[in-house]
Amino acid sequence: MSRALALLLLIASFTAQAHKPSDSYLRLNIDGAQVSGQWDIALRDLEQAIGLDANGDGDITWGELRAHHADIAAYAFARLSLKGDANDCPLRVTGHQVDHHSDGAYAVLRFAADCAAAPAAIEIGYQLFFDFDAQHKGLLNLEYQGRIQSLVFTPERSKQRFVLGEMSALRQFLSYGREGVWHIWIGYDHILFLLSLLLPAVLLRQRRQWLPVARFGDAFWDVFKIVTSFTVAHSITLSLAALGAISLPSRLVESAIAASVVLAALNNLAPVVGGRRWVVAFAFGLIHGFGFASVLAELGLPRDALVLALVGFNVGVEAGQLAIVAAFLPLAYVIRASWFYRRVVLFGGSVAIAAVALVWLLERALNLKLISA
């Protein structure tokens, strides 16, 4: 009877919990065969598990905690396992500290794990406090190649496996993709080369005269051929160079790129190649591919995800290119029939591009002399 009474009363305050349930915070940083970690374990839980309050006064002091450091490490490590490709990575303590989380003080256990070799997959088994606390959770932050993955260990899910390459695949892909976009946007030589080829796309050369194309489809088709052949060409050389199949001196490549811009711009002033500018785009695209490859080399390619990074970078370059085309083509099409477009944009623009590219060419050639001297 009195229990029923009390319970009816209790219901009124049962939502008024003051704390959160027990958690531990586990951080792992994987760098090749080297794994370092930090494990924050609540003093409340350690008291329950192994007893810290030696003098029984209800206070846990740093002295009492320090006296139990070896016990804590032994207790905790018996409940955490790390396997790299099915081989145990033994854990060893590297330091003990203290931290505070929202519900009180935590022992901070710093440790290292030594795997025999850089693992391709890692398996983590977590059993801390599950034997006496069914609500305990282990909150893991796994850091690998700049990416942090979070997950939770519970009594029902106490073992988790990560394929490390897989884990960072999307992130790597996206990050190389971003680099690709960025590179085409800040790489004015690539943009100017492309623009030089695109400028006449909304026009038609007949009897030494520029006439506006009749239909958007004509302009679009011309642009499509140019962009596609440029893409295919630079993808080929980018891949070959990135995979180490071909290597050219970067100064030669950079100078050739500058020359390609000069030639593409001059072709607008005194057309040599008319409707077959896509061939020019392809030929010089091969040179530009080597330029992209040198950027990729500076970024560093992950050994375990080489192709992924390469594809990501390339997709990024294409996306950046398409953004430029999408901005250019409708505008150019609208004003294609005007005097302004033919004289200022096409003629003036091409002169300016040729001039700028000529300066680049000289600069890069000059650099070549200075460096080799």
Add this chain to the structure above:
Amino acid sequence: MRRLLIPVLVFGCAVRVAQAAPYTPQSDDAVLERLPFKASAAEGRELRQLRRALAGQPQNLERALALARRYFDLAGAEGDPRYVGYAEAAIRPWSQGAEPPTEILVMRALLRQYRHEFDAALADLARAAERDPGNGEIWSWRSAIALVQADYAGARAACDKLAPLASTLLATACSAAVDGLTGKSAQAYAELSAALARRPDADAELKLWIQTRLAEMALRQGRDELAERHFKAGLALGVTDGFILAAYADFLLDHGRPAEVVPMLRGWERSDILLLRLALAEQAARLPGAAAHIAMLKQRFDASALRGDKLHLQEEARFHLYLLGDAPGALRLAAENYRVQREPRDARILLEAALAAKDYAAAQPALDWMRRSGYEDPAYARLARELQAGAK
């Protein structure tokens, strides 16, 4: 049994608000943590004995139940959900079986309702009641959980089953709690206050619980001064209880008296529920402590999100609406909360958040509840009118 109702705040050390980096304390004497009770006290000894007894015979059902009970009582007394995890682990060998013993079912139900798994808890209690219908505890819990789910027919049926098994005062308290929520608060108030007057010898805890209910019933009738007299009578009993503090703090906040809340809740920062009220009061009174307490709440909610817990959605919704000024976020939380918990306060934050976010349709579940239950409260009726006016 007394401790069951007293969320004593034994922690003396201040909680750091900003999460500091790990550090090495300067001195061996530096106190890092205060345990909720002294290990040398009788309580700690008793707990150790129970644990040792179970460790000696891990398959002994009675010992496991005794330990789980002890932990569950501690969880209520100290507001510390850790003990619920301990209790669950103690009964795990039985609770994971296909046909757990009746006592285990009841225990598991209590632990499940603590984690807001109300349907699972009710299912356990229903199975237990089939085997042991004369167990008043089962019926009192079924009534209480049904109330949280706004299932008033279920709550009333459970009270009817409880009546022959419990004292008149308890039986009256059970049915008055239902009546007070279903449009009969005047009648419920009269019956409950008369029943209380006949039993001056009742436990202080029961008196406190009844005074809180009477205050709420008076509020629903718009008798605010009478409500405050009940709150004060409850507080004067000298029983420390977070629930009445929260209810009285809400009353004071509603009446534009935040300055009175601050001294009342000082020292209760450990409780999320009361910390929220304290921060609301400090903000309303433009006191400097508000910023630190808002940061502290933010950290608490972040920590439970990291864990994946959603036990304090109602408070989190109020936090977003009134302390962060984030009406859409508050509405999302309040709506999610209302799917699980349907007490008047849960409906109120849904109404308020929907009004602030100008998403009038989102308040529909709470408006439906008001209509169906016949819940009387002038403040709620006002909110409903504003929502209906806004929707037009």
